[in-house]
Amino acid sequence: MKEKAKLNINNSELNLDLIQGSESEVGIDISKLRVSSNIITLDPGYKNTGSCKSGITFLDGEKGVLRYRGYSIEELAEKASFLEVAYLLIYGELPNTTQLNKLLNDIQNNSIIDEDIKRILETFPKSAHPMGILSSLTSALIAFKPEKKISLKSKEESYEDYMYSNIVQLLAKIPMLVAWVHRRRKGLSLDYGNYNLGYVENITKMMFQLPNQEYIENKVIIDAMNKLLILHADHEQNCSTSTVRIVGSSEASLFASVSAGISALWGRLHGGANEAVLEMLEAIRRDGGDTKKFMAKAKDKTDPFRLMGFGHRVYKNFDPRAKIIKVAADKVLNDLGINDPILDIAKSLEQEALEDSYFIDRKLYPNVDFYSGIIYKALEIPNEMFTVMFALGRLPGWVAHWREMRNNKEPIGRPRQIYVGEKLRKFNHINSR
Ligand code: ACO
Numbered sequence: 001m002k003e004k005a006k007l008n009i010n011n012s013e014l015n016l017d018l019i020q021g022s023e024s025e026v027g028i029d030i031s032k033l034r035v036s037s038n039i040i041t042l043d044p045g046y047k048n049t050g051s052c053k054s055g056i057t058f059l060d061g062e063k064g065v066l067r068y069r070g071y072s073i074e075e076l077a078e079k080a081s082f083l084e085v086a087y088l089l090i091y092g093e094l095p096n097t098t099q100l101n102k103l104l105n106d107i108q109n110n111s112i113i114d115e116d117i118k119r120i121l122e123t124f125p126k127s128a129h130p131m132g133i134l135s136s137l138t139s140a141l142i143a144f145k146p147e148k149k150i151s152l153k154s155k156e157e158s159y160e161d162y163m164y165s166n167i168v169q170l171l172a173k174i175p176m177l178v179a180w181v182h183r184r185r186k187g188l189s190l191d192y193g194n195y196n197l198g199y200v201e202n203i204t205k206m207m208f209q210l211p212n213q214e215y216i217e218n219k220v221i222i223d224a225m226n227k228l229l230i231l232h233a234d235h236e237q238n239c240s241t242s243t244v245r246i247v248g249s250s251e252a253s254l255f256a257s258v259s260a261g262i263s264a265l266w267g268r269l270h271g272g273a274n275e276a277v278l279e280m281l282e283a284i285r286r287d288g289g290d291t292k293k294f295m296a297k298a299k300d301k302t303d304p305f306r307l308m309g310f311g312h313r314v315y316k317n318f319d320p321r322a323k324i325i326k327v328a329a330d331k332v333l334n335d336l337g338i339n340d341p342i343l344d345i346a347k348s349l350e351q352e353a354l355e356d357s358y359f360i361d362r363k364l365y366p367n368v369d370f371y372s373g374i375i376y377k378a379l380e381i382p383n384e385m386f387t388v389m390f391a392l393g394r395l396p397g398w399v400a401h402w403r404e405m406r407n408n409k410e411p412i413g414r415p416r417q418i419y420v421g422e423k424l425r426k427f428n429h430i431n432s433r
Contacts, residue, residue, distance in 0.1 A: 004017060005028045014033070016032075016033070021053075034416075040416045045313075046237075052408070057234045057235065058070070061317070063317065064319065071094075073321060073324070077227050081199070082200050082230055082393075083198070085233050086171065087103055089233060117140065121133065121184055126185065129266075130384050131272075132266075135266070137177050137181075138258055147166050171396075171399070174395055175193075175199075175203045178388055181388060182381070182388070189211050191209075224378075227325075228375060229393040232321075232394050234394070234401075239264050239270045240271065241261065243257075244401055245257075246413035249405060261398045265390060271390040271391065271394070273309055273369040274376070275387055280307075281349075294307070295356065309370030310364045310367065312367045315365065316363040319367045325368060326370075329343060350366050
C-alpha cells in the first residue's frame with residue numbers, strides 16, 4: 001500500500017500520496033490538492049517544490065553528492081570526455097565507440113551556419129554582452145531553419161528521429177556561435193572549425209586559432225576545457241534548466257527553449273556569478289588585497305554586496321564541483337606557468353569565510369563559480385565570456401531535460417498565485433480622476 005501524508009485543513013482531512021525517489025528522497029504529491037480542497041500551496045523561489053520526476057541528475061546538497069545518470073561527478077570529470085558525458089545525460093547510458101563516433105559525425109555534418117548569421121552578428125555593437133548575443137543568435141537560427149519540424153504526415157519519421165535531428169543541430173551550431181562571439185570581440189575572422197577534430201578540440205581551435213599562425217593543440221587547455229564543461233553539464237532543476245523545461249512545455253522548439261535558458265543563466269545569482277566573481281577578485285586586488293574589508297561588506301545587511309561565488313540554494317556543506325575546480329585551477333596555472341595573485345586572494349577569502357560564523361551559520365561555501373573564472377582567465381578567455389562558457393557546458397543538460405520533459409508528455413508549466421491586489425472597483429473616466 002502507498003504511504004500517505006495527512007493534511008488537516010479547517011478540520012477536514014486530506015490524504016496525500018508520498019512519492020519516493022530512487023535515492024529515498026520523499027515528496028508529498030499535491031497534484032490533486034486544488035481539485036479536492038480548492039486550496040493551493042505557496043512557495044516563492046520553489047524552495048520546497050519539486051516540479052517533475054527526473055532520471056538525469058541526482059544531488060544531495062547536505063552530503064555534497066552530484067551524479068549524472070548514477071555516475072559520480074568526480075569520476076566523470078577525471079575519466080570521461082565532454083561528448084561522452086553529453087551522450088550520457090541525453091540518452092541515459094555511456095556511449096560505446098560506435099555510438100560516440102556516430103554522434104560526433106552527425107554533429108560534424110551539421111556544423112555549418114548560414115553566412116547571414118554572420119551579418120546579424122556584425123550588427124551587434126562590439127560592446128554588447130556576449131550572453132545577449134548568444135541568446136539572440138540561438139533564437140535567430142530558427143529563422144534559418146536548422147530545426148526539423150515534426151511531421152505529422154510522415155510515418156517513417158519517428159518522434160525520436162525528430163528530436164535527435166534537433167539535438168544534433170543544436171550541439172553542432174551553438175559551439176560555433178560561441179566561438180564566433182568570442183572571435184568578434186577580439187576582432188578575429190570567423191571560421192567553421194575543422195571537420196576532423198574531436199568535439200572539444202574543435203571548440204578550442206575555433207576559439208583560439210590566430211589567422212596568421214599555425215594552430216598547435218595544447219593538451220592542458222583541452223583537458224581543462226573538458227573538465228569545466230563536464231562540471232557544468234547538468235545540475236537538475238536549477239533556474240535555467242527549469243526555464244528550458246517550462247518554455248519547452250508549451251511545445252516551443254528546442255532552440256527557442258535553449259535561447260530562454262541562456263537568458264536565465266545570464267543573471268549574477270546564477271551562471272553570471274562566474275563573471276561577477278572575477279570582477280570582485282580583481283576589485284579586491286586593485287583595492288590593495290584587503291579581503292577582510294570585503295568580508296565585512298558581505299556580512300553588512302545594509303550593503304548590497306554579496307560574496308560572489310559563495311552560497312548555493314541546494315549545497316549546504318560543500319559544492320563537489322568547487323572542490324574539483326579548485327584543484328584544477330592550481331594545476332592549470334602551474335602547467336601553464338602562470339602566477340596569478342587573484343588565486344591567492346580567492347584562497348584567503350575562502351579560508352576566512354570558512355572560519356567566519358556568518359558564513360558557517362548560513363552554510364555558505366564556495367560554489368562551482370568561485371574558482372572557474374580563474375581557469376577561464378588562465379585560458380585567456382575574457383571575463384564577459386565566462387557565462388557563455390558555462391552555457392556551452394550546460395547545453396547537454398538543457399537538451400536532456402527538454403527531451404525528458406517531451407518524452408514524459410509533461411503538461412504545460414503554469415503555476416498559480418495568491419492574488420493580493422485590489423478587489424473589484426468601478427472605472428472612473430479620466431476627467432474625474
Ligand atoms: N554573501 C553574503 N551573504 C549571503 C550570500 C553571499 N554570497 N549568499 C547568501 N547569503 C546570506 C543571505 O543574505 C541570507 O542571509 P539572512 O538569512 O541573514 O537573510 C542567507 O545567506 C541565505 O541566503 P538566500 O539568498 O536566502 O539563499 P538562496 O538559496 O535564496 O540563494 C544564492 C542562493 C542565490 C546562490 C546566494 O547564495 C547568492 O546570492 N550567492 C552569490 C551568487 C552566486 O555565487 N551565485 C551562483 C550560484 S551557483 C550557480 O547558479 C551556478
